Amino acid sequence: MRAAIAVSSTLFLLSMGCLASLKRATIKTGGPLRAQEVANWAPPISFANVGPGAESDDAKPYYIFLQKFPLEHTFRSIFHTEVILCPKDKLDSEFTTTLDGILATLEPSRFTKDETSTSLQSGEKEPFAEIPEDKWKTQSSPNCIQLGYAGSSCATPCCSVPHKSKNVAYALNSRTAVIGNAMGNYKQLFLYGETELKDGTDAAFRAVCHGHYGAIEEGKLPKCVSNWAGTDYNPITNNCNTFTSTVLKCVFGLTDAKPSLWVSDLMSVTCPSEKGEDGSNVEQCVIPSEGAELFESEDVMLESE
Numbered sequence: 001m002r003a004a005i006a007v008s009s010t011l012f013l014l015s016m017g018c019l020a021s022l023k024r025a026t027i028k029t030g031g032p033l034r035a036q037e038v039a040n041w042a043p044p045i046s047f048a049n050v051g052p053g054a055e056s057d058d059a060k061p062y063y064i065f066l067q068k069f070p071l072e073h074t075f076r077s078i079f080h081t082e083v084i085l086c087p088k089d090k091l092d093s094e095f096t097t098t099l100d101g102i103l104a105t106l107e108p109s110r111f112t113k114d115e116t117s118t119s120l121q122s123g124e125k126e127p128f129a130e131i132p133e134d135k136w137k138t139q140s141s142p143n144c145i146q147l148g149y150a151g152s153s154c155a156t157p158c159c160s161v162p163h164k165s166k167n168v169a170y171a172l173n174s175r176t177a178v179i180g181n182a183m184g185n186y187k188q189l190f191l192y193g194e195t196e197l198k199d200g201t202d203a204a205f206r207a208v209c210h211g212h213y214g215a216i217e218e219g220k221l222p223k224c225v226s227n228w229a230g231t232d233y234n235p236i237t238n239n240c241n242t243f244t245s246t247v248l249k250c251v252f253g254l255t256d257a258k259p260s261l262w263v264s265d266l267m268s269v270t271c272p273s274e275k276g277e278d279g280s281n282v283e284q285c286v287i288p289s290e291g292a293e294l295f296e297s298e299d300v301m302l303e304s305e
Contacts, residue, residue, distance in 0.1 A: 018240030069182035082148035090143035111253035148178035149243035151233025158209035224285035
């Protein structure tokens with residue numbers, strides 16, 4: 001009896017997790033494409049990498065962080081996570097020196113072509129490292145990208161992955177999550193790796209969402225683990241922590257291991273298999289590199305009602 005009550009209580013707490021307070025989302029469009037046409041549009045099948053190894057002349061280095069929040073009314077035992085991407089040139093030089101030293105102790109991305117040698121053997125490297133609060137709380141430049149997911153009533157692919165102006169102008173010391181019931185005062189920050197991004201504001205979002213809200217078309221592009229609609233949310237199998245696992249593992253080739261999330265993070269994600277430029281299969285979520293201009297001309301955003 002006690003075991004049944006404990007299981008029921010755990011499931012109840014989990015159900016409160018990433019459901020949060022995202023309001024019902026709608027697609028707002030401008031220009032010649034109507035909303036239904038936007039929802040049905042899919043770009044041509046041409047892909048570009050977003051992770052390490054996808055460097056180009058105008059790519060910029062970004063640090064990849066995971067931020068962790070306990071949730072209200074869960075005795076700080078249920079957690080919400082988000083991925084934060086910060087351009088190296090927008091952070092304090094002293095802070096980046098600290099981060100670069102930590103990076104040398106972390107496992108590199110599996111997408112990295114040329115691994116730099118360090119004094120540590122591969123087996124001795126860590127999957128991630130916590131950044132002390134006194135280091136990150138002074139980083140107030142609003143140039144980072146916040147990537148998070150939560151359950152809601154919207155059914156459009158990626159409608160529950162906010163990508164508004166405040167999410168692409170996020171300060172690393174912010175204690176605000178994409179959900180309203182995250183306890184910002186207890187935020188923890190972890191460094192996972194680094195990457196080169198040509199379009200840091202949109203690159204990772206496009207890799208997860210195949211270009212834009214509603215761009216996933218059955219039979220054309222494989223979904224990136226999930227369609228990430230609000231109605232796709234499941235407290236155990238497809239929650240906010242499943243989303244961050246997907247971004248870390250399938251977009252950046254990093255570990256999907258997390259810092260002590262316990263029952264909040266029970267799933268190990270399987271990335272879709274894509275054909276690489278050399279014809280080999282790569283387990284990765286990649287960006288549709290053509291057709292994006294068509295959609296970029298439209299004013300598409302999440303609008304809370």
